[in-house]
Amino acid sequence: MVPIGIIRTPFSKLADMPIQPKGAADAEGRIIIDERFSEGLQDLEGFSHIYLLYKFHRAPRIELTVIPFMDDLPRGVFATRSPLRPNHIGLSIVELIGRDGNELRVKGVDILDNTPLLDIKPYIERFDRVEQSRSGWMTAGDEEVRNKRSDKRFT
């Protein structure tokens, strides 16, 4: 795996961050794609939302059981979005605002500054929309998600 670029955001510390894109709706970031991959960005501007796959580069270890930010009980790491997962891959859906050459402007970044980017995929409503779902332990409301900030549990 090689980084295809770097994610620049307003968040330089692991604590006190928004915990998901929905908690960072107004946070803007820039993605700088390595020049040798910039050809692959063609046509991306047609999409309003994109998936970012990235490396949790500051995750210091693996923990198979964690207490998520939005819960009080220990949960299996694969039932959470904790960075302390095997392979340390992060996934965020962000809003694509614009592209200037090999640079993207995005909104709703819940990502640490200088995070290495592994992949970008378009959010395609016809493929990705889930009409009805059940979200297990996650019972928090929209407002709680918007206001929650990270602490030091995963550092």
Next chain:
Amino acid sequence: MVPIGIIRTPFSKLADMPIQPKGAADAEGRIIIDERFSEGLQDLEGFSHIYLLYKFHRAPRIELTVIPFMDDLPRGVFATRSPLRPNHIGLSIVELIGRDGNELRVKGVDILDNTPLLDIKPYIERFDRVEQSRSGWMTAGDEEVRNKRSDKRFT
């Protein structure tokens, strides 16, 4: 990156596969998680849908410009879901039917048999639902997505 398990599906050849979970709604698969990571599956059954991140292990090369299955024009690879992307990481949202120890039963697999699994994340409606979006070049209807099958262009 180490595989955390293996994905077993009815699809053993790259051609003639469904091209997305929506095209494979009835296709069932099994995910066998490596015993040393099975503790991390706790609480996953509470979620009706999960993200699978996996290795496109049969992708033979990288192509920065591709013609997607659902289109006739060349597009930047990051504006498509083609396997020929840098880092060869695949992403599918599948329905979780059940768990038996370190084995998951899933539905809607558009994935090649024996694919190495890199990560599982819960689909959390409160985090992941996109209310309004624009899907660029992708103009195909639901029925076309359901019926489309892969050919040999990415082999």
